[in-house]
Amino acid sequence: RAIWNENIPIIETGLTIGDRPVGISIVTPPISTLINVDIRVHPKRAPSLDDLVADGWMIKETADFLRRLAMSKHGFAIVGEIEAGKTTLLNALLPLLPNPAHTILVERSGELRPPAEMKRLMAQWGWEDQLPVTFGEQIGAALAAQPACLILDEVRADEPETIAPLLDQDNLPRQIWAVRGVPDAKRLQSAMGMLARRAAIGQGERLVHALYDRLPFVITVARIQERLRVFSIAEWQSRVDSDYPDYVMLRRYQDGAARATDAAPARWIE
DSSP: OOOOOTTOOEEEEEEEETTEEEEEEEEOTTTSSSOEEEEEEOOSSOOOHHHHHHTTSSOHHHHHHHHHHHHSSOOEEEEEOTTSSHHHHHHHHGGGOSOGGGEEEEESSOOOOOOTTSEEEEOBOOBTTBOOBOHHHHHHHHHHTOOSEEEEEEEOTTOGGGGHHHHSSSSOOEEEEEEEOOOOHHHHHHHHHHHHHHHSTTOTTHHHHHHHHHOOEEEEEEEETTEEEEEEEEEEEOOTTOSSOEEEEEEEEETTEEEEOSOOOSSOOO
């Protein structure tokens, strides 16, 4: 249950209706000129990667790459706009992650359906005599538990301070983020850098470089011709002539699907 407050322009919550997770997002002034309500109803059973291939989300080669990435040690971000399929893709990858008993999910609206061994922490809205628990506070609780892997659903640009502990500490777990953003490569690079800079003002570029290290791979999803698709897979790859890595496209949407480019991953993925 969430109680609307004019001082809280964005509300994200969820419920279950007949075994189907439902996410609800409400955006009010001054963030928007009108009250906007978005309702996301998920199927009873979360689709697998094979299901997504059959449904036209991606070709088999892309699914194979994502399967190997999920089973690796590397962090990654899934980036897309509202209703672009971030949660759907993340749900398909959850069963493939190693160490499920040592994995913690921090969620805003409870739309994920992880394996039973994974621990879930959700932001809680205050009501009656129940105190609120913020998304950032649940991230802190998750880090205190020292998991092997930490999953966030989802990171928003209006709360950059919530990610500061995920970038400025040592010995952090593997991280997987669902991030609300656009799939366009140039705008995405700028937005991710700005998110890290705003996470802790005065840290210079240190947190930006930490973000590249924590989330070396970026998967984007998009709605194209009313169908959900994997749009691209990229990697932050180091350069010898610059302090900043290149955003290298490994798979790019063309001819109706995200297909391999000539670039190869710089990091080993079995």
